[in-house]
Amino acid sequence: xxxxxxxxxxxxxxCAAFCRIFYQDGLRVAPFKSQNxxxxxxxxxxxxxxxxxxxxxxxxxxxxxxxxxxPILLKPSSDIGCQVILEGRVVGxxxxxxxxxxxHDAWSAVCSSYERLARQYGTIVIEGAGSPAEVNLKDxxxxxxxxxxxxxxxxxxxxxxxxxGVFASLVGTLxxxxxxxxxxxxxFLINKFRGDVxxxxxxxxxxxxxxxxxxxxxxxxxxxxYIQEEDGVVLxxxxxxxxxxxxxxxxxxxxxxxxxxxxxxxxxxxxxxLAAEQGVQVRYTRDPxxxxxxxxxxxxxxxxxxxxxxxxxxxxxEQGIRDHAAAGGMVVGICGGYxxxxxxxxxxxxxxxxMREAEGMGLLPVTTVMEQEKQTVQxxxxxxxxxxxxxxIELSGYEIHMGRTKKKTGVSSAFQVRSAGGSREDGAxxxxxxxxxxxxxxxxxxxxxxxxxxxxxxxxxxxxxSAVGSYEQLKQDGFEKLAAIMRASIDMQKLYAIxxxxxxTPSGMHS
Numbered sequence: 152x153x154x155x156x157x158x159x160x161x162x163x164x165x166c167a168a169f170c171r172i173f174y175q176d177g178l179r180v181a182p183f184k185s186q187n188x189x190x191x192x193x194x195x196x197x198x199x200x201x202x203x204x205x206x207x208x209x210x211x212x213x214x215x216x217x218x219x220x221x222p223i224l225l226k227p228s229s230d231i232g233c234q235v236i237l238e239g240r241v242v243g244x245x246x247x248x249x250x251x252x253x254x255h256d257a258w259s260a261v262c263s264s265y266e267r268l269a270r271q272y273g274t275i276v277i278e279g280a281g282s283p284a285e286v287n288l289k290d291x292x293x294x295x296x297x298x299x300x301x302x303x304x305x306x307x308x309x310x311x312x313x314x315x316g317v318f319a320s321l322v323g324t325l326x327x328x329x330x331x332x333x334x335x336x337x338x339f340l341i342n343k344f345r346g347d348v349x350x351x352x353x354x355x356x357x358x359x360x361x362x363x364x365x366x367x368x369x370x371x372x373x374x375x376x377y378i379q380e381e382d383g384v385v386l387x388x389x390x391x392x393x394x395x396x397x398x399x400x401x402x403x404x405x406x407x408x409x410x411x412x413x414x415x416x417x418x419x420x421x422x423x424x425l426a427a428e429q430g431v432q433v434r435y436t437r438d439p440x441x442x443x444x445x446x447x448x449x450x451x452x453x454x455x456x457x458x459x460x461x462x463x464x465x466x467x468x469e470q471g472i473r474d475h476a477a478a479g480g481m482v483v484g485i486c487g488g489y490x491x492x493x494x495x496x497x498x499x500x501x502x503x504x505x506m507r508e509a510e511g512m513g514l515l516p517v518t519t520v521m522e523q524e525k526q527t528v529q530x531x532x533x534x535x536x537x538x539x540x541x542x543x544i545e546l547s548g549y550e551i552h553m554g555r556t557k558k559k560t561g562v563s564s565a566f567q568v569r570s571a572g573g574s575r576e577d578g579a580x581x582x583x584x585x586x587x588x589x590x591x592x593x594x595x596x597x598x599x600x601x602x603x604x605x606x607x608x609x610x611x612x613x614x615x616x617s618a619v620g621s622y623e624q625l626k627q628d629g630f631e632k633l634a635a636i637m638r639a640s641i642d643m644q645k646l647y648a649i650x651x652x653x654x655x656t657p658s659g660m661h662s
Contacts, residue, residue, distance in 0.1 A: 191381060232247065281294075308336050341368070371636065410451055417452040456487040486551065493514075496521070517556050522553055531568075537587075
């Protein structure tokens, strides 16, 4: 199990690295995180919702994602509340206080999920959350030491040296653990180091003598490897190109795509494949002035659609979108963004927020009603006739939405969708086909659709068509590079010794 001295120390990426290393070494490995808080989610083949980070880790393991890898998903809808998804299905909206009481009832689902995984896989890489030393949350923390004890797992404690105070954070975390928890920690990982690692030697010597726990590795800071991000928090400090320096060249003749950084942005990884392309720039912004000169403005998914629509209205971004569309610019809405482009959004049960109705932007002749049951389904699709892309392109994606959107008579759809429930049309296009929306997440991951979409923009700009890269290969290359860095940075012999020697629980501690 990988635990951390705090949030943002790199636990998700470290777990993905170990997943790929064990996969390379021929082990049958799977990831596990008992509880994840994230607005980046995914739908499994059987229509269950789970966190994107465990999907990424499953890909690193070379296996299909399963909701057993993430039995509890929390999707924040406000600063003090969230939607709770248990074993892939919504169970309700909870305040932080109410969830603190509910979490103990959900523990049995965590144990059952882990047991099912353990029966299928010989090695499990478990990810913690935040810090195991949050004393104010200890009585309700089911994602750190309680999970480690349930799984009889040795713990590696990771810290981010780039933030400063790495030795204090490691020693301090240990000091706040109970003795039996402290005994479970079998190694330290110092992450995101810049510079000459030999300069750390005195600090490492101090740390090992002070705690009696070895430093298994010092992992360098890197920015040239693509691994999908866990959640939108990364955008708070980075509103430019998200996929940069990944070994993919950028030409001077850019297609400029601006993505609105919504307060409740979800599934922003929908745009990653576009950002990775040569000659394409993807920018995230909350500044209306940043829309000037853009080729495409994208309104992404949202966990709180009406609230985020009102944010666009208040900040002037809505008017910027209207001006962009009026000038012939392309506007794309995905999921919640699609709903915002319509005439009205109704939420009679207040399942998506605390408002019952709002007027939409009016750029698409559609209306949306939020329902009590969430639609979660994997689909295959083909493109319908449009001036923006070629017809009959096959692609796959998934849907996650509470809303049901209806088009006015005569409005063109964007896609023909097939799922276990049958065939239907999805999305809508404006009469000039420059504004369109869809419920399909992951549609740009399709190389063929991405090429046709970008070539349509190039044609509009008077540019020549261009090839696209393989998005799947980009992801696999990222895992391989990440594993290589980890192998070069940590003591793999000591790591395997920890695994082979058992869970590290002191004698008599097994239940």
